[in-house]
Amino acid sequence: MAVLSEDLDSTQRGDAWRVLAQAETAQQLYTAWLDVLCHALADARAGLVLLAQPDGSYAPVAALPAARDLSYLSDIATEALRQREGVVRHDELGHARLAYPLLTHGQLHGAVVLDLGAANAAALQHALRLTHWGAGWLVDLLHQQDLQRQLGRNRQGAFLLDTVLALMAERSLREAALALVNRLGRELACHQVQLGVPRRKTLRVLAVSHAAWFDERAGIVNLATQAMHEAFDQRQRIVWPAAADAAAHDAVVVQSAHRRYADEAGAAALCSLPLVGAGGVAGVLMLERDRAFDAEELAYLDTLGLGLAPVLELKREAEQGAAARAQRTARRWLGLASDSSHPALKLGLGLGVALLLLLALVPAPFRISSQALVEGSVQRAAVAPFEGYLREAPARAGDRVKAGQVLAMLDDKDLRLERVRWESELEVALQKEREGMAKGNRVDQSLAAAQANQARAQLDLVLGKLERVNVVAPFDGVVVKGDLSQQLGSPLEQGKVLFELAPLDTWRVILKVDERDIGHVKAGAPGELLLSSLPGKAWPFVVKKLTPIAVAEDGRNYFRVEAALDDSAPKLSPNMEGVAKVDAGRASLLWIWTRPLVDWLRLTWWRLMP
Secondary structure: OHHHHHHHHHHHHHHHHHHHHOOOOHHHHHHHHHHHHHHHOOOOOEEEEEEEOOOOOEEEEEEEOOOOOOHHHHHHHHHHHHHOOOEEEEOOOOOEEEEEEEEEOOEEEEEEEEEEEOOOHHHHHHHHHHHHHHHHHHHHHHHHHHHHHHHHHHHHHHHHHHHHHHHHHOOOHHHHHHHHHHHHHHHOOOOEEEEEEEEOOEEEEEEEOOEOOOOOOOHHHHHHHHHHHHHHHHOOOEEEOOOHHHOOHHHHOOOHHHHHHHHHHOOOEEEEEEEEEOOEEEEEEEEEEOOOOOHHHHHHHHHHHHHHHHHHHHHHHHOOOHHHHHHHHHHHHHHHHHOOOOHHHHHHHHHHHHHHHHHHHOEEEEEEEEEEEEEEOOOEEEEOOOOEEEEEOOOEOOOEEOOOOEEEEEOOHHHHHHHHHHHHHHHHHHHHHHHHHHHOOHHHHHHHHHHHHHHHHHHHHHHHHHHOOEEEOOOOEEEEEOEOOOOOOOEEOOOOEEEEEEEOOOEEEEEEEEOOOHHHOOOOOEEEEEEOOOOOOOEEEEEEEEEEEEEEEOOEEEEEEEEEEOOOOOOOOOOOEEEEEEEEEEEEHHHHHHHHHHHHHHHHHHHHOO
């Protein structure tokens, strides 16, 4: 009986090794490996292999016996994974449990958990040794699988890059589409690949693999278009027939057109992939082949779709005209404005647009601002009546004077001497005239009379100058300009302006209006004046006269505009400055604020135009 038991164990171990050698899937491989390990440990009652999952958790990939609940091994498995070292524990019955982590170069892949039953110390050491050797083989297997997956991803990335470069090198969208379907057909072993591109609100088949020409009106092509429309309208990948584990998820996906096309074309497996780019669906790929698409291939197709959609969009945009591009841009901006993205930004933009509309539609007073200067309504100049020398100048700018008040006095010393001279000359001429009359000499009498008249005229001229030695104020007013206190004794030319005077009862405002604004200022327009010395109140005025002569000042041209203050104006002083605003009607605030910029742009455009 012992020989029969050993032969049976040997047969079972041989079957386990044969299953391990003939395993086709990872699940079969892990189960066969665990079966070999458990048969090598005759006392092992149960075994479990845990491997890391993409979400970071650890899940069982193999369990023996398969129908038994092995949850009681979770505690020792968690302890081994946490400590990253082998753990041995005994239960209350003395049965041994072993957990060994699958660890290489600091990377934890999972753990192997065994229920060794009533194992002695030697059996436990033997189990640790076999588990250590087997774990090394299993970790190496995992490394090889990772390497194969990495090589596969590298090959897929290289194919995607080569395909994108090949499509970019094609001259037209149709040539690029034909190159794409042929490449995908070879890469995924498809006997036919079709590409449909959007045309307004429908699709049209643009390229079919292994076919330089096809009839778009053919029935099979129309069925293919309808099938691609299902993916286009639902904007998701459609696989027919659907996988068993995806039946619940795909229950709401419409696949009727795919079923009709598969029945008509005799296709065993279909996959319609919408190529969704930034501007929407750039196209739909429909792949046909004789075997179903697995999960890795579908994930690969999703990656290809993300990389190929922008290329097709660029090719399509390159063949469109300016009007189509403008329409597409308008639709894109309209879509961005109507979707739910960036609510804060859209709220701010909406408020900005509303504010601009309010500024553009609501009228407001339009006024022209300018610098202002107060002057007297009449200004008189006090000038030097004749050539002479200044003796006194009691008046200065800013002094209030009365009519007839002396402003300045000229030196009259020479005039008095000249008066004495001409008085003597006159007396001599009169004496000669009387002598000629007494002698009856009519010639001497006439000559003396002429000399007397000349002396009398010169005397009257001197007396007139003596009367004008004092320069007096012509009216009650204020001295606006003139200060001769530092020029006493200096010579004066006849007609030289010594002082300027303005009356105290009437004033006028002189506005310096920029030449860009003068067109909006009209005679009779009202306005307001705010003085620098009296900033608390604005005083009304009315525009009286526009001087059609520009004056250059500080690099700008200004026009002189005269305005009259009303009777409510306060007591002013000449040369007071301030800011004046002239009413020019009503306009929108947006136009008022942007008018200088718009005028400058118009002038610049006119200057640059040929």
